[in-house]
Amino acid sequence: MKRPLFRRCGHAPGALSPEDQAAVDAFRAMLAARANPQSWTPGSNQDIALQVGPFIERARPRHGDDHGPDVIAVALVHPDDPHVRYGDRYTRKGWLRCETSTILGTWTPAYRMLTRAAASLDLPTDVGMPPAHYAVHIAQCPKGELGQLLLRIGPYTQCHHAERDADRLNAQLQNAEAVAKTVPFDVSDHASYRDPYEEDIDALLAATVGGEEGTAPQEEATATLTNTSLRCPQCQGTELTAGIVRYRGGGADIANLSCVVCGCTWEVWETPDVPGPHYAAAYADAPTLAEEEAELEALAKDLNARSATALTGTGPSVPSIDHRLFLLRKAAWLDRAARELEMGQYLGGIPAARVEDGRMQATQAARTLLAWDLEHDQDDVAGPIGPDSSAWTTAAGARAYVRQEYRALLDQEQEAEDRAHMEPRRGPDGELYDTTGNPL
Known part of the structure; x- marks a missing residue:
């Protein structure tokens, strides 16, 4: 059974209490913000107010990927961010593709009462915006300095897919004075990208910079270095050997590390010489x-x-x-x-x-x-x-x-x-x- 709620009548005699006056001021500020939203300028590095279902939410554009004109990348954040308590934070949705037509304007605290947080709700599972993924950019690199951008490949649905292709392409670009880098997918310029799931990126690379598909067989190799920050967990030695796996299509991974002095071997993500959780x-x-x-x-x-x-x-x-x-x-x-x-x-x-x-x-x-x-x-x-x-x-x-x-x-x-x-x-x-x- 719901208890009746007794509220102050708007025509009651006497001045408003400070609490009531604050509520009235907040409501008036919200109405003013809805009637006259502050315009948002692409590339201004300002949070924005978005219409997400029946609510208005605060969103943070991704730096460098907020120039539009049709789509930008944003992350939905709690209206009180970064002062919100852990228990009240929104569930992370990552970077999302946001159509600029859904942007109401620059975010102001006056919108807070229209958010899900004001109703003690979390973000829904589906916020109506697909994720903004990752990409590989291939650019000229004469004398070790980044130059003209030659090719954009994306979007990748997972970061490690992009990193894998970037490693493989870099193996093919060793003599081409070019480099492949994993970067966030620039949804504002999505038309300039080539889809890695529908096109042959090796053929694209060959057509762009004259590269050739890597044909090195899969093999194991080693590399020995003295690394002062990585120590053997048994003898504290710093001369370590990395077991390297190279792939037929190019690229390589480190399988394990071993000590030259005592022969102790451990996985690359482990940190047996120090307490606390390892990297993985x-x-x-x-x-x-x-x-x-x-x-x-x-x-x-x-x-x-x-x-x-x-x-x-x-x-x-x-x-x-x-x-x-x-x-x-x-x-x-x-x-x-x-x-x-x-x-x-x-x-x-x-x-x-x-x-x-x-x-x-x-x-x-x-x-x-x-x-x-x-x-x-x-x-x-x-x-x-x-x-x-x-x-x-x-x-x-x-x-x-x-x-x-x-x-x-x-x-x-x-x-x-x-x-x-x-x-x-x-x-x-x-x-x-x-x-x-x-x-x-």
């Missing part, structure tokens, strides 16, 4: 590096703007957990990027100086996070081993601490998402609703 476990279900980079740019911009208002006294101070989230995600992004460089060095083609630069940046970011957690009394540490442990004192240990905390962050987000799908929520009218929005 730490970054499972993590956004791609391109997606993480775009989210970091947006997060940094937001933190800078909020910090500026706090310094001038025109806004509240930024909570320490928001600063830590940025430090953690940046350190994890640099750790993953450095790992790709470290493995790529064994396959050849990546200068040692570039690998060392990536390694130093990852280590410095990891140590910054460790110092932050120690200075703030470990308030937001979620992993089982605290930052004061001696296990994190080495360069590899500092990066292992980042993986521990990033895995804990992903687990918290997954737990909150699971809970949101099972637990009822209380709506703005005070009643309980199930996960589909039906009253209980």
